[in-house]
Amino acid sequence: MYHYLIVGFGVAGFSFMQQLEENQRSFLVLDNHSQRSSRIAGGMYNPIILKRFTPAWKAAEMLPYSLLQFRKAELKYKSKFIHEIDIYRKLASIEEQNNWSVAMDKPVMRDFMHPVTYEKIDGVEAPYGFGVLKGTGIVNVGKVLDEAIKELQKKDLFLRESFDYDQLILHKDHIEYKGIKAKYLVFAEGYGLTNNPFFNYLPLKGTKGEMLMIRTEAKIPYIVKSAAFLAPDVTTPGQYYVGATYHWTDKSNEPTREARQQLEERLSKLLNKKYEVVLQKAGIRPTVQDRRPLAGKHPVYSQLAVLNGMGTRGVILAPSVAKELFEHLELSIPLSPEISIERFPIKNPV
Ligand SMILES: Cc1cc2nc3c(=O)[nH]c(=O)nc-3n(C[C@H](O)[C@H](O)[C@H](O)COP(=O)(O)OP(=O)(O)OC[C@H]3O[C@@H](n4cnc5c(N)ncnc54)[C@H](O)[C@@H]3O)c2cc1C
Numbered sequence: 001m002y003h004y005l006i007v008g009f010g011v012a013g014f015s016f017m018q019q020l021e022e023n024q025r026s027f028l029v030l031d032n033h034s035q036r037s038s039r040i041a042g043g044m045y046n047p048i049i050l051k052r053f054t055p056a057w058k059a060a061e062m063l064p065y066s067l068l069q070f071r072k073a074e075l076k077y078k079s080k081f082i083h084e085i086d087i088y089r090k091l092a093s094i095e096e097q098n099n100w101s102v103a104m105d106k107p108v109m110r111d112f113m114h115p116v117t118y119e120k121i122d123g124v125e126a127p128y129g130f131g132v133l134k135g136t137g138i139v140n141v142g143k144v145l146d147e148a149i150k151e152l153q154k155k156d157l158f159l160r161e162s163f164d165y166d167q168l169i170l171h172k173d174h175i176e177y178k179g180i181k182a183k184y185l186v187f188a189e190g191y192g193l194t195n196n197p198f199f200n201y202l203p204l205k206g207t208k209g210e211m212l213m214i215r216t217e218a219k220i221p222y223i224v225k226s227a228a229f230l231a232p233d234v235t236t237p238g239q240y241y242v243g244a245t246y247h248w249t250d251k252s253n254e255p256t257r258e259a260r261q262q263l264e265e266r267l268s269k270l271l272n273k274k275y276e277v278v279l280q281k282a283g284i285r286p287t288v289q290d291r292r293p294l295a296g297k298h299p300v301y302s303q304l305a306v307l308n309g310m311g312t313r314g315v316i317l318a319p320s321v322a323k324e325l326f327e328h329l330e331l332s333i334p335l336s337p338e339i340s341i342e343r344f345p346i347k348n349p350v
Pocket residue numbers: 007008009010011012013030031032033034035036037038039040041042043044045161162163164188189190191192193208209210211243244245282283284285286307308309310311312313314315316
């Protein structure tokens with residue numbers, strides 16, 4: 001009998017597993033590779049919304065714990081995952097320069113925002129300069145997951161398969177699945193949640209995102225943001241990530257011509273050097289109607305729990321939300337109302 005069965009191993013499932021390892025709880029992980037959000041994400045951590053120069057919800061508060069958890073993972077797997085990289089927000093006008101300077105003096109913002117600079121960046125023209133953000137960077141989430149899976153496979157704790165909801169047997173104080181018994185079953189399926197008959201009553205909308213990987217001779221040491229992000233590929237020098245699009249109706253993981261066109265159009269306004277596109281990828285962000293994570297026990301079957309809704313900021317949110325869920329399940333500490341699924345009452349329990 002395991003303490004936990006985890007279904008889904010993106011950044012949410014990984015973060016929950018870290019809680020289990022730190023607290024010596026036994027577990028088994030199942031993942032079918034059907035969702036790719038965590039693997040194709042840029043992995044950027046940035047607690048400031050760069051459109052409006054406002055703080056993202058709880059991001060500055062959660063960032064230190066997120067970095068601590070990924071740092072622990074670096075030590076455990078003897079690998080580098082965190083890359084500290086400043087963000088240069090290209091400013092479009094005098095008005096934006098002024099807005100930047102005003103926002104810079106506000107609480108939270110002042111910890112990250114730095115004065116406007118006219119520093120030259122290879123291949124990028126910016127007559128109004130850049131607002132600089134420090135304390136930001138990239139977590140190579142794909143590498144985190146690969147390293148973690150390798151370790152789990154060595155211990156026979158990872159199964160590459162689809163969870164079949166029909167095979168789940170709910171006992172009073174544990175679950176049983178194809179002969180596997182566990183006290184709790186935690187679903188961290190990302191957008192795959194929409195196929196889960198126990199939790200698909202939750203308002204997970206899903207927002208498709210696409211990105212390009214380009215190769216160029218321009219040497220850009222920062223993450224540059226204007227209409228698109230241009231970020232160094234931390235694994236391959238000379239390659240850059242261009243992202244990302246937002247699409248609310250297409251729920252497939254397939255790259256589209258429209259998204260490529262949109263990204264290239266935005267890139268042409270940012271980069272004035274030649275480039276070639278080497279890759280295009282798409283995934284569905286698990287976004288929620290009210291833009292807050294989803295965590296908690298099923299209202300009827302308390303052996304089932306959910307960890308989802310990381311939206312556009314999985315890197316920053318997942319470690320803290322996973323910790324809250326773990327402490328809720330183990331110590332009965334109430335979840336923050338903003339992330340608890342109790343805010344969405346179930347109408348017809350299965
Ligand atoms: C283009 C793009 C760019 C992004 N950029 C950033 C960024 O820069 N920074 C940031 O913080 N966030 C970013 N995000 C958002 C981030 O990717 C998500 O918040 C995060 O990855 C969600 O993680 P998750 O573990 O909840 O879901 P997922 O990563 O989708 O993982 C869910 C896992 O569950 C598995 N699964 C689902 N159903 C089943 C089943 N029935 N049986 C077995 N396994 C199952 C899936 O295969 C998958 O591995 C971006 C997203 C996109 C699409």
